Amino acid sequence: MNHESVLEELYTEVAKTCSMYEIPINPSxxxxxxxxxxxxxxxxxxxxxLQLGLAEDIADRKGSVFEQMLEILQKEQGGLIGNQHFG
Incomplete structure (x- = not known):
């Protein structure tokens, strides 16, 4: 799977979840x-x-996008699993 299709899949899944939580989605x-x-x-x-799952994805070197997602979760939720760095 190439980078663009991964991002498209992430966008679709996040958009679906936002809809389930009744979060307004702006097409832009x-x-x-x-x-x-x-x-x-x-x-x-x-x-x-989600933080634990993303941390595993980062440890498995599945892409920097997961690092960005984890940073956002930690910021919004107060870093529930701590600031871990994988590399």
């Missing part, structure tokens, strides 16, 4: 803007689980 928003809106409404347990 990119996936990180949608992700930020979503991160603001997640309950702490869901955020923690």
């Amino acid at each position: 928003m990119d996936y990180l803007e949608l992700w930020t809106k979503l991160a603001q409404v997640l309950d702490p347990e869901t955020s923690r689980l």
Whole structure:
């Protein structure tokens, strides 16, 4: 899967989840803007689980996009799993 299709898939999944949470979606928003809106409404347990999953993806070197997503979650939720760096 190439980089663009991964970003398209991420955008689609985040947009679907935003819709489930009744978060207004502006067509000009990119996936990180949608992700930020979503991160603001997640309950702490869901955020923690997502942070753990993203940390695993980062450790597996699946892409810098996951690092950006994790940073947003940590910022919005107060870094529930701490500021971990993988490399």
